[in-house]
Amino acid sequence: TLLIHLKMSGRLHIEPVTAPPDSHAHVVFRLDDGNELRFHDPRKFGRVYLVDDPGKVVNKLGPEPLDEDFTIERFAEMLSHRRGRIKPLLLNQTFLAGLGNIYADEALHMAGLHPLRTADTLEPNEIQKLHAAIRSTLQQAIEHRGTSFDAFYLDTRGERGMYQSQLQVYGRAGRPCYRCGTPIYRTVVAQRGTYFCPACQPQP
Ligand SMILES: [Zn+2]
The missing domain is CATH 3.20.190.10 (MutM-like, N-terminal)
Structure with a gap:
């Protein structure tokens, strides 16, 4: 292999x-x-x-979000043992494989969850929303051939990805949330630039 x-x-x-x-x-x-x-x-x-x-x-990697066996039940069970903040947990590849900084911010915004929520406090309906948001963010990113936010990422044909035009929060500090008009905030969580809407993603 x-x-x-x-x-x-x-x-x-x-x-x-x-x-x-x-x-x-x-x-x-x-x-x-x-x-x-x-x-x-x-x-x-x-x-x-x-x-x-x-x-x-790859044994040390967590489940693939787009695999069939990554069910809501499994995700809920994974989260139930964790007392850490949700954003760093989503970036932890031994917890879940394949979510990077941009897609973690986008998924949390889609699910309406603040990046500093504690994992084991998520309600069942929030877990369901986050599960759907992670999968849909990755599916859409793949359909758009990835995100070329800087000069680095190009696909195998040397073309830029197109998902950067779909980003709802990442890289949009101070600009209005597309859903509610509130300016997007930028903060730092676990040493990573983190973007969120303070209205759609209320502070815990
Ligand atoms: Zn908003």
């Missing part, structure tokens, strides 16, 4: 074999169709693993 972690600046490109070589392409895969899949990473934070047992690399 081949596993690739893009980290901050990694990028996968599909290029014809005849395309000029790329000094930041640290791993190149020859494909059957005459193209190459190039792993381009100027900052070299990314990782490529070739392993017999993917469990050795």
